[in-house]
Amino acid sequence: MLNNQKDRRRDQILDAFIDLLTEKxxxxxxxxxxARKASASKETLYAWFSNKQGLFEAAIRRNAETVQTLLQKQQISGVSTEVALITFGSALLTLLLGEDSIAINRAAMSEASTDPELARVLMDTGRNATLPYFLNLLEEHQQSGHIKMDDTHLAAEQYLGLLAGDLQIRRLLDVLPEPSKKTIAKRASVATAAFLKLYAQTNNKT
Amino acid sequence: MLNNQKDRRRDQILDAFIDLLTEKxxxxxxxxxxARKASASKETLYAWFSNKQGLFEAAIRRNAETVQTLLQKQQISGVSTEVALITFGSALLTLLLGEDSIAINRAAMSEASTDPELARVLMDTGRNATLPYFLNLLEEHQQSGHIKMDDTHLAAEQYLGLLAGDLQIRRLLDVLPEPSKKTIAKRASVATAAFLKLYAQTNNKT
DNA sequence: GTCAAACCGTACCCATCGGTACGGCACTGG
DNA sequence: CCAGTGCCGTACCGATGGGTACGGTTTGAC
Structure with missing residues (x-):
């Protein structure tokens, strides 16, 4: 089997896993x-992923890669702070509230008491990989003088808090459907407005 | 068996359930x-709670009652908006990030794909019962002129977003220990400061 | 074309668990 | 002191699922 085909096969298996994870x-x-859904055999699953946790971990890592790729594709250089925040916020919210991420987070939480490793991997490849990138974005815009933050980390957390609110929790409980693009854009816009009110550089101060 | 004794027995069973839920x-x-942990018999569990979901639902409802009781005990009348927000925020955060609530939310999420009812009960007795109370608090303080909000619901969500951030998510993933009183107080204070910056009634405007 | 490795499908083993049944003990009410 | 009821502990049933083994078939390398 060529490596390329093998990669596709691997993707199919992970797709099947994510589908079932979302559903059940x-x-x-x-x-x-x-195995059935991917038309694979259990033996292959165990050969490639060791066990159920290994399969889950692989799914987490693949999802994280997708997220990182999509986030870094956003056009946030050379635009105003407002546009950068709205763009980044919309993309992040879309990913965070999407079916795949929700199913994965739900699963990691349900196993958190028994298997801390999965949650650790999820944090490392998710939030802990994304946050520095966002911090960097904020710092850059501070240097160009549009915003002024004493504590960048706090500012970042505040923006994310304003952006997400308890949407993720409600999605995890499955009492909220996946929001539309329009809803997300609106949300990112409102969060950005509030954030700028907190941190916009006003001219009447030293 | 006297009713009082029976109630205590019921509490013991629910305690045992919550303990195991937290642990495993x-x-x-x-x-x-x-049954073992509560020194009860399985037959009694099924007689009193019908089945596993019934037991879980009873635990959700009892926890929600505790939360409501504790929140409503806070002194938030006749104090400044700042103090009211900090007081309410600290209490809410303490409960939201406590072991019991976390274990319950985790469980409800893990079953959300299969059993929507549990998540529904949790939302109804939790957030949906608390939010109106908080909205009312905000409205009162608006009427006394210290804050000015166009959209109370939005303002409420923004305060809660600033307050909680992603702490609940991280607690659910068990990558964050239960915060100390001091940490929580600090957090409520910072969130309140930001909120007031967004909504404080300034005197230089009509 | 041939051979070996990889993979599919399925059967199997073993453990766990939700739910039910039942024998025995303790406590209550008269 | 005695009947009756409620509860404890345990044994049991049926189903499910993780993980392994294996025969039959496909696939890729030479």
Whole structure:
């Protein structure tokens, strides 16, 4: 089997896993079910991913890569602070509230008491990989003089808090459908406005 | 058995359930385990709570009552807006990030794909019961002229977003320990400061 | 064309768990 | 002191699922 084909096969298996994860949750997703859905054999699953946790971990890592790629593709250089924040916020919110991320987070939480490793991987490849990137964005815009922050880390957390609110929690509980592009854009816009009110550089101060 | 004794027995069972939930998660908490821990019999569990979901639902409702009681006990009348927000915020954050609430939310999320009812009960008795109370608090303080909000609901969500950030998510993933009183007080204070910067009634405007 | 490795499908083993049944003990109410 | 009821502990049933083994088939390398 060529490497390329093998990669595609691997993707198909991870797709099947994510699908079942979304549909039935982690504990009700059986290895046999994944194998069937991907037209693979259990033996292959165990050969490639060791066990159920390994399969899950691979899915987490792949999802994280996708997220990072999409975020870094956003046009946030050479635009106003407002536009940069809205662009980044919209993209982040879209990913954070998407079916895949929600299913993965839900699963990691459900296993958190028994298997801390999965949550750790999720944090490292997710939030901990994204936050520095966002901090950097804020610093840059501070240097160009549009905003003024004493504590960049706090400012970042505040923007993210204003942006997400409890949407992620409600999505995790499945009491909120996936928001439309329009809803997300609006949300990012409102959060940005509030953030700028907090941190915009006013001219009547030293 | 006197009613009072029976109530205590019921509480003991729910305590045992919550303990195991915290320790092992929902799926790894067995009815036999609960029975053993509470020195009860499985037959009694099924007689009193019908089944595992019923037991969980009872635990959700009891927790929600505790939360409501504690929140409503806070002194938030006749104090400044700042103090009211800090007081309410600290109390809410303490409850939201406490072991019991976290374990319950985690469990409800892990079953969300299969059993929407549990998440519904959690939302109704939790957020949906608390939010109106908080909205009312904000409205009162607006009427006394210290803050000015166009959209109270938005303002409320913004305060809660600033307050909680992603702490709840991180607690659910078990990558963050339960914060100390001091940490929580600080957090409520910072969130309140930001909120007041957004909504404080300034005197130089009509 | 041939051979070996990889993979599919399935059967199997073992453990766990939700839910039910039942025998025995303790406590209550008269 | 005695009947009756509620509860404890445990044994049991059926189903499910993680992980392994294996025969049959496809696929890729030479």
């Amino acid at each position: 949750g982690y504990r009700n997703t059986s290895m046999l079910g994944v | 998660g929902y799926r790894n908490t067995s009815m036999l385990g609960v």
